Amino acid sequence: MAGLERRTTNGGKTIRWRVKWRDGGRRDGQQVSRTFDYQADAKRFRTLVEAAGERMPSPEQLVEHGFTALLPAGVVAPAPEPVQEKLTFRAYAEEWLGTLVKPHPETMRKYRERLEKHVYPRLGDRPIVEITRREMREWQQGLRDAGELGRTRPGELPAGPVSAKTIANIRGDSVVPIFTAACRPGEDGEPAVRTSNPMDGLPLPEGPRAERDILESPDEARLFLEAAYAVDPEAADLLLCKLATGLRWGEVSALPPRAVNVARSTVSIVQVLRKVNRRWVVEPKPKTKQDYREVPLPASVMRMVAERVAAASREQGRQFVFVAPRGNHWRYEDFYTDRLVKIRDLARERGLPRRMTMHGLRHSLLTLLATEGVDLAALRTMAGHASVTTTMNVYVHATRRHHEPVRQIVGDFLGVEKLAAAGR
Template identity: 60%
Template sequence: MKWRTGGSGPWDGEQFDRNGDAKRFKALVEAHDHYRPPAEQLVEHGFGYLVPGHAPAPEEPTVMTFREYALSWLETLTKPSVETKRKYRERLEKHVFPTLGDLPIDKITRRVMREWQTALLATGLSRKTIANIRGESVFPIFRASCRPGEGEEPPLRSYNPLDGLALPDGPRFERDILETPEDAAILLTAAYEVDPEAADLILTALATGLRWGEVAALTPEAVRPHAGTVEVRQVLRKVNRRRCTPARLLPSMMSGESE
């Protein structure tokens, strides 16, 4: 940006990297009758670096909290369904944000994460549930924070604090397994005494090995007692905490007839 001092005097000028800065500076020069603006005006309008000997105040680095980064990461996901993303956010709000939400994401240490896991276990959550929370959302969030940004911004973290961190030891429970036909008979007898319709589902699950969502979505025509077969073509889904109309399986996912 060039101008004549006072409008007709010697040439003066400044070079800028951005056109917008050049236009703002030009307006300042014109406001001062084509003279170079005084130092205080340059500083006030963001041109302090043009003042000899002026040291601009260092910019405060932007501190991003775990909550802010986690929510922005969640918005970038494209593969999970809307219901899956809702579940991720619900778990973050309930089990993660109360402890980690307001902490700067670059200051969270392995010790903090170990204490977070231990606290979750103390609330009664199982090791399996804690592992799901870790694996589905928290671990990927930290992993993403170790990568450069989309505009080649430097990574927020240099390591993932969950990488190599073992799950806390919790109480061990023995599974109840039906080992003999007599055990199954006792269970089914009790089930039919309590709720015959639910007992039908239990019997079907025991006999076929199907998952609950598959058993609960079976239609009458899918069960063929005369042939001893069950045809699985749909599953029951949960959307916004409610069971919804069964979703049809893709042909490649259909299990056909199961003995």
């Protein structure tokens, strides 16, 4: 075993450290030694000697560990291997986006926007192979807590906390697929970039979930619709149809006359309105097969829609069932500012204890249908969701409609009134 000696020279003023050993560890082996100015260097060198079997380390090892000065005379230090730049998350994500097969333009825009806004500021320059589960957990929680990761440029103010649903969308649509792809071999058989997915088993961050306001009773629905017709009958018709069908804004605002089947009292989703590059455009077909569906209408609402279809047939060039004052489809921003805000304020003045939103009408209908016991498969179809889990967990809310039946049932079971009468 190599030994380590402390050496003092120049009258005890200078301390050096010597590593000595017998070549090959044999008693009859030649004694060899090397001297160092620092004990730490001597210890590192002794470890190399012992690992080499009590022999002088190879030139490659000497260079690797910083002992180039100990190379034998005439031996040239091997050139260091070029340092390969590590693949960053941003670079791999951009490559992954390029592999998507015929993605919808709006889908691609949304993926890229979410990555730029919520993912790249924290993870973009990190080597993808070094990202840990702890980092991903902290990234999620950071989005939920403070929105600090929502900055798009240095010095820009935080974008605000991000909802659990948005975080789930970012995870499911892009982050998880990117890491999953990084764990697979390349298209030409290259080894996988990562050996594991840091998102596997990582739960969504917990936090308070704000319940969306919904219309819970016929009286609340009446108050809202009466306020709507008082503000603008044209806008009220659209809101009535939206509440009766649960359609999304882009579906009801782009509803064409040809999608209405008066005989069957239904409307079909055959085109949608989407916002692309800050402009609302009509897309000629729904995005997914679940979005394409036929939705039934009650007779009272069907009469209103049928009248509008008839009016559209008389008006040359009218393309939509519900039209804005200029005859085109409604823009969401205009409808919200000029109509919905006024309707909502008037409804609250008249006693509606809700702050209704456009999407809250969709939640209201789906909650009503679930409360009345509509079949789950039918409920999912009405909503246009791929999974009934989304419908039940996100769109169906708890109401107080069951309170009175519960009081009656529990009261009858306990028989409190009979006990009180008997006690008298």
